[in-house]
Amino acid sequence: MSSTTSPPPTSDPAAESGAPVEGPATTGTAAQPPAAREPHGPSPLRRLAAHPRGRALGKLLLLAVLAAVLVPLLAGHFGSGTWPRALTVHLSSPLKHVSNWIIDNRDTAPVFTYGLGHLSNVVNLAVRGVYLVLLVLGWTGVTALVTLVAWRVAGWRIAATSLVSLLVSGVLGMWVATMQTLALMVVAVLASVVVGAVLGLLGGLSERFFRLLRPVLDTMQVLPAFAYLLPVVLVFGIGVPAALLATVVYAAPPMARLTALGLRGADAGVLEAVTSLGATGRQRLLTARLPLARAELLLGVNQTIMMALSMAVIASVIGAAGLGDRVFQALSSVDVGSALAAAIPLVLLAIVMDRTTGAAGARLGTAPEKPSRFSRGPLGWVLAAVVTAVAAVAGNTAGSTVWPQAWALDIASPVNDVKKWMVDHLYSGVPVVGGTADWARHFTDWVLNPLRSGLTSVPWWGLLLLVAAVVWLVGTWRTALTATLALAAIGVLGVWTSSMDTLAQVLSAVALTLVLGFAVGVLTAGSERLERILRPVLDVCQTMPQFVYLIPVVALFGVGRAPAVAAAVVYALPAVIRITTQGLRQVDPAAMESARSLGATRWQTLRQVQLPLARPALLLAVNQGVVLVLAVVIIGGLVGGGALGYDVVTGLATGDLALGLVAGVAIVCLGVLLDRMTQPTERRTRKGA
Secondary structure (H helix, E strand, C coil), X not given: CCCCCCCCCCCCHHHHCCCCCCCCCCCCXXXXXXXXXXXXXXXXXXXXXXXXXXXXXXXXXXXXXXXXXXXXXXXXXXXXXXXXXXXXXXXXXXXXXXXXXXXXXXXXXXXXXXHHHHHHHHHHHHHHHXXXXXXXXXXXXXXXXXXXXXXXXXXXXXXXXXHHHHXXXXXXXXXXXXHHHHHHXXXXXXXXXXHHHHXXXXXXXXXXXXXXXXXXXXXXXXXXXXXXXXXXXXXXXXXXXXXXXXXXXXXXXXXXXXHHHHHHCCCHHHHHHHHHXXXXXXXXXXXXXXXXXXXXXXXXXXXXXHHXXXXXXXXXXXXXXXXXXXXXXXXXXXXXXXXXHHHHXXXXXXXXXXXXXXXXXXXXXXXXXXXXXXXXXXXXXXHHHHHHHHHHHHHHHCCCCCCCHHHCCCCHHHHHXXXXXXXXXXXXXXCCCCCHHHHHHHHHHHHHHHHHHHXXXXXXXXXXXXXXXXXXXXXXXXXXXXXXXHHHHHHHCCCHHHHHHHXXXXXXXXXXXXXXXXXXXXXXXXXXXXXXXXXXXXXXXXXXXHHHHHHHHHHHHCCCHHHHHHHHHHHHHHHHHHHHHHHHHCCCHHHHXXXXXXXXXXXXXXXXXXXXXXXXXXXXXXXXXXHHHHHHHHHHHHHCCCHHHHHHHHHHHHCCHHHHHHHHHHHHHHHHHHHHHHHHHHHHHHHHC
């Protein structure tokens, strides 16, 4: 290094960006300062283009120019109002022809008699076989089997929870319905795990297949659950095969994604060591990749079980018997008591399955605190089998294969009495605060109706331009094009007005969810005690199927669009709270300590340090809130939400597949639109982090 004094360093955007520096090379002397080449520094345009806000400003200027040109042209040609009929494609007639052809040829066409018909028969036989096994075991055998399996894989606490859950199902008079749901779940979960594991295995071992699989999985996880019912009903009709296949299609993607993630994330050092020992590709897979991916595989099984249970309940709309059908029928007649009696076993079943698989995954690779030959190893399974057999024989000998009716407790009447008291005393006329019906009416009049009127009064081309501009500002031109085409597809399908009604409900529910979720998440992140209090509540809420959220909402608010929004908020809130809390707590402690050492208050630390550094997690919370809200607002069609959700339910219930399919596709388009409005920002933020 030269001993001569170098000039002070200066900031040069060109040098920072990696651009080549012009000028003669110097050896042994200081380099020529940039100021000598640019006496006045970088030009303002270069500084503006290099800054993120400058890029956003450039986009805004370009959008202003385009708006000045396009708005007068479109206004003069199309005027204002909803989507024009000339640009609508009517699919009712073609879809009815397709539906009629399928119905007329279901027993004669080769594709049904030699292919889909056999698949339908296999599904029926599998579900019926599992159900018959459960009946043969009887309530004593099933209770012993589930309890002992939970004890073997998850410990005595989960076993006790399983025992109590099954006993409660019997006491509530829902034993047969619980066994029907359990039979469907066993077959659906096994099929979903096999399909997802095979797809994940191919994706984990082949980069090309993974690139093809990833957008398919992304799309499938964005689609609302109801969208899966329509194609299978079109092909298989109403019944168990359609319900199970829709469940498999809905529940397989998490298993596929997590399997591929686990295989692709295997330790490279371990794989290299196994390869150096001369292992073949199959041996590497069986001895290294799969064992290293055990945690991801069990997490995939856990997520598949929860999604399958949720979908099995929704599939009751198309003929799946069990607890979901009891809830659906009770909600259709606004029988809150009967709905609650079926929902409690449903929630308990979800909790048992979630806790069992979660605990099994947590215990992978860890030894029990007090090893026992009865709780571990083959002897434990033998003991569980013997006890199950003895319990089943005892129950059959006593002539009680089904839960005795004399032991059942009717809670429907007392719950309905409580609901009637709430209607008489809490719905309206409450001093100062008003009643729940008053809240629902005010929310509808002050929020939902103005928002719907605003969306429908905006010219359709103006809404397209607005969506394109917003998505381009937060993302890229590709995501803006995708969102704009998704919105345009809604107009082409001829359901513009209904879609705007659904969009108004979704936007209002998302706004409420984010306000409440961020507020509670911030408080939880700063209080260990509050987190311990909320953790079990959030756990239960996240394991409850979507249908269950409608029951307390109907009891409190009646039916209508506002109750549908309330159910969506309650369903999406736990995920937003947890993601927000986790994001704020994972902020670099050094940055927090630095802010406190400079005298920053708690509010200043939150606003200037935690929230900016937790931005990726907050954006993820927004995205998940949108997807979850959209799913339940559609189910809100069952309790008076109207719009697209009502069209889907009506189409499925009446066999009008044209109505249901068009509304389902419009729901998918809304999901893609809202996902693209939140997802691109998250990706860009992670890329720039």
